[in-house]
Amino acid sequence: MITPETFEFDAVDDVVADVAAGKIVIVTDDADRENEGDLVMAAEKATAASVNFMAMHGRGLICVPISNGRAEQLGLKRMVAENREMYSTDFTVSVDAADGVTTGISAHDRARTIQVIANPISEPNDLVQPGHVFPLRAKDGGVLRRAGHTEAAVDLATMAGLQPAGVLCEILHDDGTMARLPELMRFRKKHGLRICTIQSLIAHRRVREKLVEREQIVKMPTDYGDFDLHLYRSKLDGSHHLALVKGTISPNKPTLVRVHSECLTGDVFASRRCDCGNQLHAALRQISEE
Template sequence: MTRSLIVKPVPVPLPPSALVAVDRAIADLRRGGLIALTEDGVVTALVLAAEGATSEALKRLAEAAGAPPMVAMTGRRATVLGLASGQKTVLMAAESGLTSSHVLSLADPLDRRDPTPDLAPRPAPAWAEAAVALCKLARLLPAAVVAATDRPQPGLFTVGAEDLLAYQQNASRSLRRVAEARVPLEDAENARIVAFRPADGGIEHLAIVIGSPDRDAPVLTRLHSECFTGDLLGSLRCDCGDQLRGAIAQISQAGGGVLLYLAQEGRGIGLVNKLRAYELQDTGFDTLDANLQLGFDDDERVYLPAAEMLRLLGIRRVRLMTNNPAKVSGLAQHDIEVTERVPHIFPSNGHNEKYLRTKATRSGHLF
């Protein structure tokens, strides 16, 4: 007897306070607010997104902290600027003081001004890494203006540095099914969409369940990261739209399976940063080097959300449609068995040839 997939919603538990705190900090940071970071419950630093570093904001930060602002950035961005190498997170101070133009020149590769010449690196404590992680979670440039402080901050929202660093794992493990409906698709009329939401009410991921997959056998599965430009607009810069529609058709033709539509735009850097990367690519950088210029890793995606979604659907073994070995190892790392890698290849066009070539030669994709 075969077992069909589990697609009914289950009650959602109350969100852990740490998840809610991070979600609130993300919202405040995106609005240009100051955030107080704590370690073991004690305020250790104040954080402002580099993108919000106006002169007034820098003054407010310095006055609240009682210390001069510094810039926390990824080691990758610091390497590009020739300021440091071999470190995950770098703190940069300016002996003459930071201005908003200094901050933007350090954080944004599209800002053509050179950084201030009197920059000096400082040891980066754990809270500096957490400040950069917060900017990444907020889908902003991965750089923050920070100032160490031990002053109480009664007027600012506080969040634990350790909670920021653990957020992606904690949010992924808190995913719950919250809705599902039958949605006939052009290439798969027998399809249902199942929505998953983390306990803090954050960004939802979706599963497209096609046909009636048998959980007793490896399920044909595709992990697809959302791509607004390719999936919706038909962009020719990538092959995402072809892969999405092709996977739906292929799964339907095979009799059933699952496509996970993951909220990880631009390999996890967000739509705005992806557009920044596109602008850098138009100046000659390839996909990976554009991410490096921005200060991101080659691929910022995590596959724990996909693994949790599969478990909630009752799937433990998959035949994975992918050209990317990292997806195979990513699922295996989270105890989903990949019994077979199913190639998923589409022809290039005059606009995405370099993109696909970079995937093959530098990211290890198998075409």
């Protein structure tokens, strides 16, 4: 069985550096998902030459993944009201640049449209609909919310310090079938491109990024003494998490920690169907005695 571990991939930092430099990279997803490799680059770095390369050598559909914020800024409505695509790829109505293009389909014209989409000061009137470029809306939270090429392209552009907009194109064989890992590795070697997996992007972000932010701290008197109640908000989905802290935590000493799964019926109503409430109280008691 061929797995990603069978092949040598580039470090995410090296891939990000190439994206920052305006180069095209290859991003692959899982074999049990789309099982494909896409050419990916930052939208603001797109040129007629890079669009032509994607069209000639990638052969797939050239799309422009963007953040939800950018889509709203440009007034890009979703292509359909009910998305029934297998992986819920979030297409908007296709567009062309309002100025600086002819028919809209040439490599130059599509590069111009991509540049307009990536420009942070562009407005809805700078685009016309329909057109020859297909924007895609990425999930907020990127690959940590949805492990797709759309999110990977936006994440790579953002990680490179660029606008939250990318360009992607699926890589096909000469006969029109999808290129799989062995072929992608040969393609990568032939054209001198870096390659990474979406899973490596997920792992990289989980290690490197702070995924929650603290919103508030209040004093919390309990039967087990006074605690500080910290309120955190997830940057991925906006959900809130609580942390009860007793005293001062020292990085040089081991800290007793209880990770408690929220259970409304057990924690609040003392349900006899579970022992969640008892576990919570036992943990607070033990922490207070430390």
